[in-house]
Amino acid sequence: MDTADRAHVPVVVAIDGPSGSGKSTVSRAVAARLGLSFLDTGAMYRAMTWWMLANEVDVEDADAVATACGKPVIVSGTDADGPTITVDGQDVSGPIRGPEVTAKVSAVSAVPQVRVRLVELQRGCAAVALRGIVAEGRDMGTVVFPEATAKVFLTASEAARAERRAVELRAKGVDEATIAEMAADLVRRDAADSSRVTAPLAQAADAVLVDTSELTLDQVIDTIAELVEERAGRLTAA
């Protein structure tokens, strides 16, 4: 296939990896560079968790979560320059990043019915993305988009991930004790996300592994953008 033919195939870039590997920042920047839509699927699991907590569903009770998970209307805006997320029309982009949601999101995202529902929404977002989409999460390459144009598994050493998170939190004025607690929480969350039965965090057999520990943000973005253009032909931002 030459470049002109390939330009007609919808582009899906699947980016997976653990918390703190830089997935969101990198995925959004790659999408902006290539003129593609951007989907943060973690935000959808967080939005579902936020709704469960707001409606007093016991999130440790998988049956209760499964029964309720069809109710909230979750809408993701996929503009890479300003992604949005709403639940029943309410902007929840702030609250979904809070400690209550972060502490409970692994339990909610382990419930198979939650995943079925959100995977359907994720594929719907890709289907309407005009030029294609960069989707990031834990199971993009393995489950949601097995036929993706390019698959990337981003990693970074535990130390590098904890340090990046600490720098972000210090800049927000968070104290060192809380930063240490959040680092421990991140390790727990990754263990839970990697060991769950349904769609655990895993590298797809055909994903390219990119270790970001020693790379700058620009180097990671360049690496992924080059990989996508190698697979899809040249994409120029609109």
Ligand code: DC
């Ligand atoms: O990327 P994040 O930290 O915002 O994701 C929040 C949680 O959602 C994470 O603990 C695992 C879960 N998640 C998932 O199970 N599958 C995805 N595709 C994305 C996120």
